[in-house]
Amino acid sequence: MDIDVLRRGTPGTGNRIHLNNAGAGLLSRRTLEAVVSHLELEAAIGGYEAAGQERDRIDATYGHLARLVGGRAEEVALFDNSTRAWNAAFFAMAFKPGDRILTGRAEYGSNVLAYLQMAQRTGVEIVVVPNDEYGQLDTVALANLIDARTKLVGVTHVPTSGGLVNPVAEIGRIARAAGVPFLLDATQSVGQFPVDVGELGCDMLTATGRKFLRGPRGTGFLWVRSGALACLEPHVVEVAAATWDGNRGFSWHDGARRFGTWEMSYANVLGLSAAAQQAWDLGMDEIGRRAFALGARLRDGLEAVPGVTTRDLGRQRCAIVTCGVDGMAADEVALALAGRGINVSVTDPVQTQFDTEDRNVHPLVRLSPHYYNTEEEIDRAVEAVAELASAR
Structure with a gap:
């Protein structure tokens, strides 16, 4: 460098x-110019027209983000922040009384509030896995706590409150062995150091653009393993997520795009794309x-x-x-x-x-x-x- x-x-x-x-x-000048140039194009020819003209570059964003985390373009959905992406994944799961969610002490505050809301709604039990002697999630305790009632392992890779890097690869191995979905909050890790969904073994991953990735504020994304889609029912449906069958039904779009929305800031999307490309190039x-x-x-x-x-x-x-x-x-x-x-x-x-x-x-x-x-x-x-x- x-x-x-x-x-x-x-x-x-x-x-x-x-x-x-x-x-x-x-922001780097590269990212800043991507945002500003698209805003200027919208001002010059119109928002819809600018999106049409830049469609290939906009669509390429999915691939750039997927490459950064070791996934595929069809496994990525775009959001305006990481919390919305995380909520899209979490609230797509079905819980019932007696189910258990296993998480760690480093879990981000908004995620914890969602767990609490789900507990109030459904009676799901929230189990906080203790830390080990280093202050990271105790993977031995995690393995011992997983049982037939465990429906989700939700972990924050790096907390907002410190330098801890949780042992996510081992957490993923334990979750896979137990057949339990694994939702990883990678908000503070994507862009800071290498993150590979294959190595980490997560089923869902969320990240933001504005932090270590150096993208614009108002950007985030969700990655969903294709095999995990069968156990997820998006909480919100709209025209970007599903296709009307012409009668009284609809079908979800293929891949993670079923979690996305039709309207978004394409200037920000292109800025996020530029930031992801720059991180990859470096x-x-x-x-x-x-x-x-x-x-x-x-x-x-x-x-x-x-x-x-x-x-x-x-x-x-x-x-x-x-x-x-x-x-x-x-x-x-x-x-x-x-x-x-x-x-x-x-x-x-x-x-x-x-x-x-x-x-x-x-x-x-x-x-x-x-x-x-x-x-x-x-x-x-x-x-x-x-x-x-x-x-x-």
Whole structure:
């Protein structure tokens, strides 16, 4: 990777030290131009006409996203965010009283709320699998908890609240052996490091465009293994998802497109396509190695600062780093860093309910570098946090 070239192609790097890629990555000029050029085309010739003219490029988006996760184009549906994609998969499943959903302590807050809603509606039981000694999902416990009543294993690959990378390949192996569908929330992993649905063994995967993939806000996608479609009934039907039979019935479209919608922002879709192509061109192995290395440099640097405590769990840790500064509230730290031109964010207890129940450490300062950050930026951020800690 030529970092200087990548940074010249990323306008935001000239203004800030952006360590909030777990929130939203900085758009590249390549992605920005894809979005803006389509909006200009819509303004010049009309929205329908622009979509017709760019139909081949729009349709190619499915293949670009599928390639990025090791799937096929027909297994991908587009959404305006990852949560909607996740809900489309989850609420397509049928549950009844006594059924069990197995999940982990790192599960994302919106997913947890959906589980709670399903429990209220149907009487399904939510089982939170404990963590192992590293703070990641305990796969031995998972295997022991799966029984005939288990209808879903739902796991977040990387939590919104820390650097943990759950042992998803082993989770997938256990779920496959038991014949239980596996829904993977890959919102923080796709674009940060290699993700391959074949290796991970999931049946459904959801991701967003705006984070480490560096796509526009308002984009996301769902991947569904073709063999899993038989146990899924989309909760919403519309003309993009099904075909009217001419009488009083309809048939679902083939593949994952049955989960999609007719109307979408094609400018955003083309931006997402450009971001996926750029990630592929750079190479996810290279992206992952650099992101992990920058995360480790940041974490090691913060751990060496008196009065700063890092809180990341897991045997394997990624480029999301969470910490607390003694005597300062997390939002106070984030505001002070923003004043120094450093973008970070703060974890929210309601977005990680099961982790909050277990550790009660949130809110924390969340710093999340990506491959276009420099080592100098990482060191400057550590120095800034050290200055805040020493002033208390």
